[in-house]
Amino acid sequence: MNTPIKNTALIGFGTVGQGFYHYLVENNEDKQLSEIVIKDASKNRIPENLNFTNDVQKVLNNKEINTIIELINNDQEAYKIVKEALQKGRKVVSANKKMIAYHLEELVALEQQFGGKFLYEGAVAGSIPIIKIINEHYAFDEIKQMRGILNGTSNYILTQVFEKGISYEEALFQAQEAGFAEVDSTADVGGFDALYKLLILSAHAFGKFILPEKVLNIGIENISKSDIEFAQNNRLKIKLVASAIKQNNKLVLYVLPTFVDEKNELFNVNNEYNTVEIVSNNIGSQTYIGKGAGKLPTGHVVYNDYSSLDSNKYIYKNVSSGKKLRHETNEFIWIYSNKITLVENFLEEIQLINGAKGYGKIKIKDLIKNKQLINVNKISIITLTESELNRFITDYRVDNKLLEYA
Numbered sequence: 001m002n003t004p005i006k007n008t009a010l011i012g013f014g015t016v017g018q019g020f021y022h023y024l025v026e027n028n029e030d031k032q033l034s035e036i037v038i039k040d041a042s043k044n045r046i047p048e049n050l051n052f053t054n055d056v057q058k059v060l061n062n063k064e065i066n067t068i069i070e071l072i073n074n075d076q077e078a079y080k081i082v083k084e085a086l087q088k089g090r091k092v093v094s095a096n097k098k099m100i101a102y103h104l105e106e107l108v109a110l111e112q113q114f115g116g117k118f119l120y121e122g123a124v125a126g127s128i129p130i131i132k133i134i135n136e137h138y139a140f141d142e143i144k145q146m147r148g149i150l151n152g153t154s155n156y157i158l159t160q161v162f163e164k165g166i167s168y169e170e171a172l173f174q175a176q177e178a179g180f181a182e183v184d185s186t187a188d189v190g191g192f193d194a195l196y197k198l199l200i201l202s203a204h205a206f207g208k209f210i211l212p213e214k215v216l217n218i219g220i221e222n223i224s225k226s227d228i229e230f231a232q233n234n235r236l237k238i239k240l241v242a243s244a245i246k247q248n249n250k251l252v253l254y255v256l257p258t259f260v261d262e263k264n265e266l267f268n269v270n271n272e273y274n275t276v277e278i279v280s281n282n283i284g285s286q287t288y289i290g291k292g293a294g295k296l297p298t299g300h301v302v303y304n305d306y307s308s309l310d311s312n313k314y315i316y317k318n319v320s321s322g323k324k325l326r327h328e329t330n331e332f333i334w335i336y337s338n339k340i341t342l343v344e345n346f347l348e349e350i351q352l353i354n355g356a357k358g359y360g361k362i363k364i365k366d367l368i369k370n371k372q373l374i375n376v377n378k379i380s381i382i383t384l385t386e387s388e389l390n391r392f393i394t395d396y397r398v399d400n401k402l403l404e405y406a
């Protein structure tokens with residue numbers, strides 16, 4: 001009987017690493033695992049008899065190992081590992097969205113230069129194979145818009161707050177207890193995690209590599225009890241939505257809390273579920289929904305990447321057209337806020353609803369510029385899609401009175 005070649009190393013054995021290992025065992029491929037790199041050698045492990053090490057360099061220097069599955073929770077360390085592995089021409093799978101959002105362009109260049117492979121489906125939208133869908137299903141169509149709920153933690157919190165009437169703090173605590181939210185929840189509730197994922201998808205859909213600092217992200221952390229009551233009294237929900245809209249040679253990107261009504265497909269996407277709606281030239285609108293995080297949903301897509309390393313290579317077919325696209329922040333968007341008066345200097349067509357509450361339109365770049373002011377003063381910012389805006393205007397003007405809550 002042949003001894004399987006131990007050519008694979010798993011780096012990181014936390015939630016996703018263990019999920020990936022589950023599928024390796026289920027498919028009888030765990031014999032190919034040479035080593036599992038972890039950080040803290042003193043921790044108890046299950047199963048305990050695996051080949052654990054905390055010496056990542058030894059693994060990277062081992063010429064027998066041609067495949068690296070990088071699943072650690074530190075983006076800077078992950079960057080060093082993935083970069084070195086690609087420089088050595090290795091096949092690499094990662095799920096580290098922050099690291100990928102910051103370094104994708106360079107890592108793709110290394111993949112091409114040194115003949116390795118780099119797959120990272122697990123970095124975006126959990127179990128929805130959205131990178132594969134964009135690369136393959138939309139290979140012969142032009143994507144014009146994408147929008148989605150890409151952060152399971154924020155969606156879980158908002159769902160609990162709306163459905164169960166519990167406080168934001170309580171819902172965040174529950175999300176942490178359930179394993180959806182990290183102890184440091186800034187990336188989730190600040191809209192950063194959703195932004196990283198949006199930028200990875202934009203590289204595939206539009207061929208544009210954009211750094212996170214350049215793009216507007218506002219999370220759910222400033223949403224107040226009065227915003228929730230306002231939404232409920234107007235039969236709306238608030239969802240954290242990541243949007244990318246291509247208009248001729250312009251690309252408009254943002255992550256923002258968004259009012260949605262029951263006609264909106266996002267209205268019933270709840271808890272840790274993610275969704276991505278893609279609007280393309282030929283197909284029109286198509287929506288994908290699935291579990292956005294967790295051991296087995298994410299482990300599954302990582303295992304799929306691992307299994308397809310020999311046959312699959314991401315194509316970045318839109319990169320040449322992406323060079324002609326300009327990331328546009330001069331566009332106006334409509335926003336509602338519980339403290340609209342604190343940003344009124346930057347707003348046009350402002351409508352006060354009640355006290356400091358109101359809505360108006362603002363340039364994306366002015367929101368980016370004022371993020372600090374917004375966070376220091378806990379100003380809620382909730383955007384209005386076209387249909388919700390029309391309803392705001394109609395309800396407001398037809399009745400010639402303020403919205404129900406006012």
Ligand SMILES: NC(=O)c1ccc[n+]([C@@H]2O[C@H](COP(=O)([O-])OP(=O)(O)OC[C@H]3O[C@@H](n4cnc5c(N)ncnc54)[C@H](OP(=O)(O)O)[C@@H]3O)[C@@H](O)[C@H]2O)c1
Binds near residue numbers: 038039122123292295
């Ligand atoms: N959790 C999810 O649902 C999910 C979904 C999509 C993507 N991701 C991404 O997947 C990656 C892993 O997330 P996770 O939730 O599985 O994290 P996690 O549960 O916190 O586990 C992280 C693992 O990495 C190990 N580690 C940390 N730094 C290391 C280093 N410098 N060298 C070697 N090992 C190191 C830790 O070692 P110890 O065990 O010794 O502490 C631990 O085993 C992250 O990039 C995350 O953003 C997670």
